[in-house]
Amino acid sequence: MSMTTAQTDEVVKEPPAPATPSDERERERMRRRLARKRGGGWWPYVFLAPWFVGLFGLTIYPMLDSLYLSFTKFDLLTSPEWIGAGNYDRMFTEDPVFWDSVRATLLYVVVSVPLKLALALGVAILLNRPLRGIGLYRAAFYLPSLLGGAVAVAIVWRQVFGGDGLFNDVLGWFGITGQDWISSPDTALYTLVLLAVWQFGTPMVIFLAGLKQLPKDVYEAAAIDGASPVTRFFRITLPLLTPIVFFNVVLQIIDAFKTFTPAFVVSNGTGGPLNSTMLYSLYLYKKGFTDLQMGYASALAWVLFLVIAGFTAVNFVAGRYWVHYDD
């Protein structure tokens, strides 16, 4: 079907007949109309100006500035002092907390993203059925995502998984004595993972939209051929859905790398216990705004930028081998 549209696209329109040299007035009018149409002078730029101001003032300039600052020692209160690659050197050779934060962040990304996407897909499949009041269910499952980014929920989390929290009360019903999950370096990060997974709503909605687009005739054919639901899922649903999976994977990885709020709130701004919840963005914030090492924080930001860009590039390259577009 898309082949036909591609062909119509190739059709070359006949050029308009050139004005005869004798008709001076007509030519003049034509020239003016063209000038108005093509040039328009600066009007388009006036309308684009607010966006340009935002782009340069709020994105490009601060980015370049932070690149410059990353080569300086800058305490936010006095002028920056050029120290070359000193910040980067320190980061990789003499800052153990940097490595703690890298370890915590990678673990967080690697555990939370697949779990969250698997849950999102599972629930999307359940919600892709013609049930009564299905809209209500969908809204209910999406709700945590509306709340999840909020500070309030992170505070609740801190309470629920604390030593005398709700979670331990529930474990108590089954005769299990829980511990303080937030304050143990072995478990604290997983409470953050759980919080992330619980906010599966956004990828779920995207999966749901994708599922609704899948062609029904393929399923009918498969059912007639006697394919089981499991086979249909792995042989039809999943392959057809790979572009959507890809989209979600890319976004969720980037999001996970940048996670700040839950780590900040759940650990009470400390990244503890023992730096086990010191997610990269939290460390960056602490260095910049608490320890007044804005130059070092800028260097951290650029390393994060390059790492995320690297992960995204790998995703796009790897995507060629597993993402199937049906065109």
Added chain:
Amino acid sequence: MGHQISRRTLFRTASGLAAAGALGSALTACGGGTGAGSANDRLTMTWWGSDERHAAYKKALAAFQKKNSAIEIEERYSGYDGYFDKFNTNVAGGSAPDLLQMDTALVAQYARKGVLAPLDSYVGKSLDLTGFSRTLLAAGTVDGKLYGVPSGIGVNQLTVNRSGLEKLGLDFPDPEWTWADLKKISVDIHKKSGGKIYGTDDVGGGALQAFEIFAREKGEQLFSADGKKLGFTSDTLQEWWEYWADLRRADACPPPAVTSAAHNDLTKNAVVIGKALFTFDTGVYGAGGSITDATLDFLPTPQGDWSGAREGNYVNGGVLLSATKASKRVADSVKIVSYLAQDPTAIKDMQLLRGIPPTEKARDLIKAGLNDTDRRNLAMADHISSRVAKASDVLDAPQPPPQGADQIWDLLFQSNLSIAFGRTTVKSQLGRFFDQAAGILSA
């Protein structure tokens, strides 16, 4: 399908755009920072504290404004968490407050960076410091200049759940107690409570002043005179960590999860949650006592029980009030500082909420209006300061700590916690501690 955009293009473009947008925000989050600046000509004043302190400040400032109608004050107050993060951002953005409550631990750092205004030229004129002792003013003095006016006398005290001790049938310790006494009574508390309550909270990693006083009892300061090095020896820190490791083994203090939970969170303090009867965290009482139902009493930090142990306590300045250098209203700020220090109504409003008032006159004024807990606190403070005044072997009060000091506190806390969780040993952590501390102080 009317459009020419294929699914491939759509998804790839969408993924790419989303990725680019998400990436950009990671970087710009660190680059921005425009100062809001105050549009009006009001004088901004910031402080941190408990609800009780907020109310007292507001009352005192309202009275001030009645007498000085030309000075309009915009009050911004919060808890301690994030207070200085916000201050840093405001200073960098050119919207620093005119007058602020300053931490004695940070005053040197800000003064040396040129953020604070020296107040010496106002002293004796619009800044009335009658009755302030020289040693007290040292808490706000950096490199010979006065950058902060102390709000009160601070001496380190342990807060004790007195009713808890009585319930277990244990005697209230003598104020001249030693570290060995603390261990003994803590073990007793654990035994007599059937293992439900520990004795003291674990301060092997801070409260900082506990370790500082311990080091001073050994004749050492936290920092060298120039602030470029640590002032205590590896032996002292080793003995300190081993003391707390010993208490943990004896169940005299709570396990590390409790210590970790209480970090930066007063509501999880071991005494507040009823897991211990002694706490070194002065914040429990500082919150106006409203945070626990227990009857609170106070004790000095234990004394050294080895031969040649010195008096370790010292008198510090409570919190400070400082004006910022960029402010055009330093003269007005000074008037407020002077008013809070000397005006009888302001003093009565404030009571002990910013520490024990620094002058005799002020202490006499508030005595009548104090509740029992405040009275006990004041009595113990008097006892400690007179002990310090009488001691012949006491070291000078410490200098305001150098830049990076707060990172050293954090390192101390993390180190002790790491030992408590069994991730490392005292011996191997000592080397790491001194290496990293040297790096922080030379940065």
